[in-house]
Amino acid sequence: MQPVDNPSIRIAFRSLMSLAFASVAVTACTTHEYPGRRANDAGGSSGGSAAATSSTSTPAGENVTGATAPTGPGWGIPADGDWTTQGRDYANTRYSPLAEIDTSNVSSLRIAWSFNDGVLHGHEGTPLVANNTMYLVTPFPDIAYALDLTKPGAPIKWTYRPNPSPIAIGKACCDVVNRGWQLADGKLIYNLLDGHTVAVDAATGKEVWRTQVYDVTQGVTMTMAPVIVKDKVLVGNSGGEMGVLGSLTALDLKTGKIDWQATSTGPDSLVKIGPDFKPFYSWMQGKNLGETTWPAGAWKNGAGAVWGWITYDPDLNLIYAGTSNTGPWNAQQRPGLNLWTSGVFARDPDNGMAKWAFVFTPHNEWDYDGVNENILVNLPINGKQRKVMVQFNRNGFAYTIDRATGEVLVASPFGHENWASGIDSVTKMPIVVPEKKTEVPGHWVRDICPADIGVKDEQPAAFSPRTGLFYVPVQNICMDYKGREVSYIAGTPYWGADMTRHVGPGGNYGEFIAWNASTGKKVWGIPEKFLVYSGVLVTGGDVAFYGTVDGWFRAVNARTGKILWSQKLGSGIIGAPMTFRGPDGHQYVSVLAGVGGAAMVTKAMPGFPARGGTLYTFALDSSMPAQGVQGSQSGASSNGAQAKEKR
Amino acid sequence: MTIHAFAFRSAPCFRAAAIALLIGSVQACKGQPELLREGSTGGIPLPKDSTLARVALGDIAGSTRNALLTSIKNPYEGNTGAIEAGGELFIRMNCVACHGYDARGGMGPDLTDTYWRYGGSPAEIYKSISEGRPKGMPAWGAMLTSDELWKLTAYVQSLGGSFPAALAEQGKQGNLGATLDTATGVLKGRQSEP
Amino acid sequence: MSLPYVIAQTRLDSHVPSYMRPAGAPAGGEAMLGWALTIIAVAVTVVIAILLVVAVLRKREDPDSTTTRNASDGTYRVRLVSGLSWIYVGLAITVVTLLGAFSATVVSLASSAHASSRPKITMDITAHQWWWEVRMEDSVPSDAFVTANEIHVPVGVPVEIRVQSQDVIHSFWVPELFGKMDVIPGQINVTWMRADRSGTYRGACAEYCGLQHAHMAFAITAEPQKMYDRWAAAQRATSANSLPPNAALPPNVLRGEAIFVSTCSGCHAVRGTNALGRLGPDLTHVASRQTIGAGLVDNTPANLMRWVSDAQAMKPGALMPRMDLRHDDVAAVVSYLTTLH
16 A cells, blocks of 8 residues: 545536536547557557447457356346446456347447546446445545436435544545445445444435444544455454554454454464364464564554455355454564464354465565455366465466465566565575565665556456456556665554655556466456456356546447547546446446546546546446436436435 | 662753654763653753643633733644644644545545634644543543653644734634635645645 | 683672673673683693793703714714604693684684574664664564563563664673674674573663764663563553643643653654654663663752763763753753653
């Protein structure tokens, strides 16, 4: 995590943006090019004409045969047209089978309606749809909106204002984001920045319960998307830069009462390590390693916050949750392997007991968190079908791991990195390049790639069972780094690093790639001038959607990597797109545009967009809801309702 | 273990060199301790807390101008040794993590521009540090002595942010006029390269 | 330093450290070398003095006895004095002695530069203006611990010492145990020691480092392994009254802890509490130390009261500021500190 601009004091409402956009949208599907862009990508978005896309009937690109997404009743897969959890299913594939929008017609996508939530902070997360209602939560102050999809323009059905503590603004390291909300048991469940979890009645917007899980005055915040497994709500904390004690907490779905809590560091009793804990590699085996691999007591402020994505395998009854960077960044102050930060745990969701763990970056000297999503798929590896999880780690390596045992099957770089020369074949520890170690006291270490935000940050990748490929947003960013001695002062950052960042080789900050996780190889890539900090959606129509930090929303042929359609939105895109079937039976695609979060590390780039907070929903030109006369007529009453809501 | 009654009286001399390390020079002995004012160290008189308490956070009802904004001076303003010591505190007390090593902001606000919600006169800066502010700025009054707080204030003043105390009233009115560089939001000629 | 002074010093009270009275290595080898060179120097001086006296006392020979007149041409020829060949003898002795002393010096310094056996203990010393931070390393990271100014070591065990500076140049020296090792900012210098006798050995900063250079003392206590282990275990432990708050403690102590954590934690650490500052000395076991202020005064409650309320009066220029605390708050903090054994 890293500091970013937090201009909470510069609020400027831009409520007329959506109006202005309607006219722009029709003509905006034009090519945009910049130096460094791959030649064969340039033609993809020429004009808005559907004819140009007829070339997408090209021979299929590389497929991974035998790669499948897990299916079955326990995997939390919603009805085809719905999207009820952030990752769409427990495996976090972000794959929707909807196929009305496909490679042949995606170029005729148009904006159907938009919604401005009035909050100018980073908009991460994915809108959810169930029962013809769309659910949306803003960044701090974490306001929830339900939008009625049955009415033209999707007016507000209800609004829920939790009024979290403003102190949280100054305790959140990297903008005051909310990374996701979930629907379960008729409730909308999400975390507030100030350390609370709330459950709201999805039908009425009334608060059902609110639980304080963490203490914001100690610098602990919450930004992650809860995951509901059986009768438990699983939540984790943020604050890897604040010297927090990272933990994963299970709340009761009905009451919100805390059921169990497992820390990321400390003695086995706190970490919830028992006799059943069997890490695959010997260096992670032993008693109380979460305590003994630290200077005495340092584990209490060693971070390992659980601020990322949680996935769940109902067949193995295991949840997978990563742990954040090690605190403080200055590794000189914490000799030892610093377990279990910068790693991942497989735990029993019923009691939190750990089954196995794997630490990606032991004694992390570069802020490479381990919290990125672990996508659960079944892959052929060396001719054998394996149940695996795939994590595109901040440290630049993509790990394909046996999700039953924690054995690393494949680990190879998926972007530019120079801090490790490889992964040890026996221990699976990174082989660190000595010149890139940051422990040198008081000296600048130059050109470490990737920078703290990694080759990929929390923005989630997607997996298509149709192609067997992973679609991954990639960052190409490096840093100069100088460790500084730092004291832990509760409620202030526990950081200890001075740094500057710069673009990696090639001059493109971002790239969108397709990845074969069986072999650990990139299949194709689309370089982008700005960071690709959006999540990814891939559909049954073989279209992958992603956005850039300068506000381009793109549709790509999932088989060939050809850009089929691009639309410039009102702000940079750091949320994850989703798709749903509307009450009219047509397929829609939605994405939030509101730059912020870690993407702000590049805010000095010329052309970096201003803040925003708008949800855009797209439909095919042919299936565009009739919005002209009919919209304005019936809209009169709904506008009235809206006005009443806002007083 | 029993605690002895507090029977200690300050040594009459030597104390005046209190901040010698921080300001880089040995202070001469200034005489008897009772001559020192409240909260002072090394014989440099500091503004009294009771006076500071009358500095309001907002503008004053009835539109009275708050003369204290300009009359309360930072005894360390422009003192290079004190600014250096304040800069050291700025790092050591973790201010850098929110405001940046270059003070250009991050988790916390930029300290080099002129958009200062809680004011930029020495008394206002002092109070913001000492009392904390609602959006996450911790209160340092319990941990740092008033002497240290004034040194930190001197450092913050030296960054060139906000505007000089003489312009405090114009700043409040939004009348910085031609002195403001509207592209950067920084006062002209005050851009510093920390 | 003149010989009489050195001799006089070695007779002084045992609390005054002297490198001429070593209590371990490498000071022992260096002292032996020092003694050997001194003895040689003294012997040479004595021999030369005797020869000088002899030369003075001996009468000058009659010139006639050293010249012969050539009877045939009448010229004089100087007759070589047979004693002159002694010069060559003397030169040879000198060369052999100097070479011997030189090689003995080189060999002995080289051998004392490194421990004969692999050091079992590593301690990291960080010099600050004006105190010493001590970190006893351990192969198990959580068994390493941090203390200040007072170090214990087991007798007969070689200890590796790594020194670094937080600010300016200092020099780390315990005369009875090892020679000076300069402490240079941005660099880690390494030396070693082995105490052969139990006892407490005083050290000091041996490079002028500012106003309170003279008050930058430390002490190394050498004790049998068992006692050392007990000390290390006690230092390793987190504070006795760490979280959760121990209700059995007197209210004044608890109040002192609360004040300490809110007021002193920016600079000082008491492991087990939220006070984890690194600017000043670690106070987790401050009550186990003999002195405060780096050997400035004895660690008594009265001195702690003075120190906490106004350290500047006791050690002007030290980073510890004069605290804006009420007297009863100071008393509470001190009563808390005295529980930190």
